[in-house]
Amino acid sequence: MNIIDAMNDDAVFGRHFRTITWDAWRAFLAALFALPMTPEQLAIFQKCTNRNTPSTTPLQEAWLCIGRRGGKSFVLAVIAVFLACFRDWREYLGPGERATIMIVAADRRQSRVIMRYCRGLLKAVPMLARVIESETRESIDLKNNITIEVHTASFRSTRGYSIVAALLDELAFWHGEESTDPDTEVINAIKPSMATIPGAMLLCASSPYARRGALWDAHRKHFAKDGDPVLVWQADTRTMNGSVPQSLIDRHLADDPARAGAEWLALFRTDVEGFVSREVVEACVTPFERERPPLPGIFYRAFADPSGGSSDSFALAVAHVDGERVVLDAVREIRPPFAPTVAVAELVQLLKTYHVSSISGDRYAGEWPVEAFAKHGVRYEAAAKPKSALYIEFLPLLNSGRIDLLDSPRLVAQLVGLERHTARSSREGIDHAVGAHDDVANAVAGAAAIAIDKYSYRSDYQWVSGPDTDVVTDLVPPLPKRRHPNLTDEQLDRISAPVSLRPCS
Numbered sequence: 001m002n003i004i005d006a007m008n009d010d011a012v013f014g015r016h017f018r019t020i021t022w023d024a025w026r027a028f029l030a031a032l033f034a035l036p037m038t039p040e041q042l043a044i045f046q047k048c049t050n051r052n053t054p055s056t057t058p059l060q061e062a063w064l065c066i067g068r069r070g071g072k073s074f075v076l077a078v079i080a081v082f083l084a085c086f087r088d089w090r091e092y093l094g095p096g097e098r099a100t101i102m103i104v105a106a107d108r109r110q111s112r113v114i115m116r117y118c119r120g121l122l123k124a125v126p127m128l129a130r131v132i133e134s135e136t137r138e139s140i141d142l143k144n145n146i147t148i149e150v151h152t153a154s155f156r157s158t159r160g161y162s163i164v165a166a167l168l169d170e171l172a173f174w175h176g177e178e179s180t181d182p183d184t185e186v187i188n189a190i191k192p193s194m195a196t197i198p199g200a201m202l203l204c205a206s207s208p209y210a211r212r213g214a215l216w217d218a219h220r221k222h223f224a225k226d227g228d229p230v231l232v233w234q235a236d237t238r239t240m241n242g243s244v245p246q247s248l249i250d251r252h253l254a255d256d257p258a259r260a261g262a263e264w265l266a267l268f269r270t271d272v273e274g275f276v277s278r279e280v281v282e283a284c285v286t287p288f289e290r291e292r293p294p295l296p297g298i299f300y301r302a303f304a305d306p307s308g309g310s311s312d313s314f315a316l317a318v319a320h321v322d323g324e325r326v327v328l329d330a331v332r333e334i335r336p337p338f339a340p341t342v343a344v345a346e347l348v349q350l351l352k353t354y355h356v357s358s359i360s361g362d363r364y365a366g367e368w369p370v371e372a373f374a375k376h377g378v379r380y381e382a383a384a385k386p387k388s389a390l391y392i393e394f395l396p397l398l399n400s401g402r403i404d405l406l407d408s409p410r411l412v413a414q415l416v417g418l419e420r421h422t423a424r425s426s427r428e429g430i431d432h433a434v435g436a437h438d439d440v441a442n443a444v445a446g447a448a449a450i451a452i453d454k455y456s457y458r459s460d461y462q463w464v465s466g467p468d469t470d471v472v473t474d475l476v477p478p479l480p481k482r483r484h485p486n487l488t489d490e491q492l493d494r495i496s497a498p499v500s501l502r503p504c505s
């Protein structure tokens with residue numbers, strides 16, 4: 001029995017596929033398993049792959065770039081259950097070994113969607129239900145040495161299995177906490193686990209998003225390529241699932257065309273670009289340097305991205321200027337949940353070690369950080385510039401390698417994960433992707449900005465004698481040399497003595 005027979009047979013999956021709205025999926029499955037196609041199915045194949053002829057041998061890798069509610073997760077589950085129950089993989093397994101059908105999604109909650117579909121498909125058919133040996137919330141063991149289990153998008157958790165099928169769901173929306181490209185890393189970790197299993201399948205499904213990441217790469221390399229063993233199937237929601245009303249899609253398109261174009265029409269967004277490449281950021285990282293201890297004679301600056309402690313992290317970064325470079329000295333991230341007052345107290349301890357008594361911070365945090373830091377004798381000033389502006393100023397430092405970053409995978413992942421939304425987008429500016437975070441990146445960009453801000457010394461330091469501040473600030477270059485954050489030695493010499501700076505108490 002092939003998979004289309006199983007879909008057409010009421011004794012197997014037939015009850016789920018009675019309506020004609022599933023025909024495009026039949027065309028996809030015929031292409032994947034190299035089964036005969038009707039002329040109508042061939043036309044759908046040609047429309048969704050931009051290829052002329054389907055492969056004559058079953059494919060081992062396919063990418064489904066399909067609109068929301070198109071049926072991706074359900075069909076992945078059908079393939080998983082079919083491969084688990086209608087194929088015998090035992091000849092490829094060692095004694096006592098189990099073969100795994102791995103479902104990978106951004107988080108456990110999402111991967112359970114496919115898991116629930118698998119469970120439903122198995123239990124709806126007595127013949128298949130009998131194959132279940134045991135089950136937990138996140139895995140089903142079958143009597144034929146197959147385990148269907150869910151994983152989150154981490155390359156560590158996906159290593160070391162014998163995999164007969166890997167089903168990666170919504171991978172355009174995976175955001176690694178400490179990884180810049182979790183999709184590629186997971187695929188690289190999974191592929192060797194499939195190498196010893198002939199006929200093992202890698203299926204990656206997602207509605208498209210920005211023109212970056214593994215889905216975009218696969219689309220670029222394999223879409224519309226006749227004879228390519230990797231299949232890319234791109235289709236809008238209604239091509240795959242005609243039961244979704246056109247009026248609903250029209251409403252979304254009217255509200256936010258760029259977003260709805262990706263979600264429902266399966267078009268990669270052209271209004272969202274990556275902000276900075278991984279190569280550029282990594283070139284600025286000092287390997288193995290997690291934190292730089294405070295040194296005497298250096299004026300440190302700090303920037304905070306506060307959080308109330310329920311959903312976002314509270315991040316703080318300390319930086320200083322050294323010649324033409326900005327040096328990141330310390331980064332702290334307190335992850336939720338936490339009590340904001342306790343977080344502030346902890347961060348103040350760090351500030352004290354760097355003799356920082358006045359900091360800048362995100363302007364959207366409201367008044368409470370001002371009061372919370374003031375209780376510890378630290379002045380908190382809301383940044384004059386919005387986050388987007390801080391990132392725009394930060395980019396030349398990264399591109400020219402004039403910032404020494406710390407070796408923090410989280411910082412690198414957050415910087416690389418930033419997106420630039422162009423004027424055509426509803427979210428203009430630079431920000432993290434939906435579902436991702438940028439607290440650490442924001443604090444670091446802010447710390448760099450105030451470290452090089454020629455006026456910033458006014459908040460921490462005051463002249464005790466010498467010329468008046470306005471005269472001095474006119475002489476200050478944007479990027480000072482040597483020790484002093486704002487003045488070159490030469491300029492300091494030019495200003496008549498006695499001149500000395502001392503930190504505000």
Ligand SMILES: Nc1ncnc2c1ncn2[C@@H]1O[C@H](COP(=O)(O)OP(=O)(O)OP(=O)(O)O)[C@@H](O)[C@H]1O
Nearest residue numbers: 021022068069070071072073074075240241242243
């Ligand atoms: N071609 C179809 N005909 C009829 N119903 C369908 C079809 N495709 C999907 N459905 C139904 O639509 C619902 C959504 O399916 P599924 O979860 O597989 O979609 P999805 O593409 O993964 O959606 P999302 O983008 O929201 O994750 C399910 O109830 C499924 O049975």
Ligand SMILES: [Mg+2]
Nearest residue numbers: 072073113169
């Ligand atoms: Mg889905």
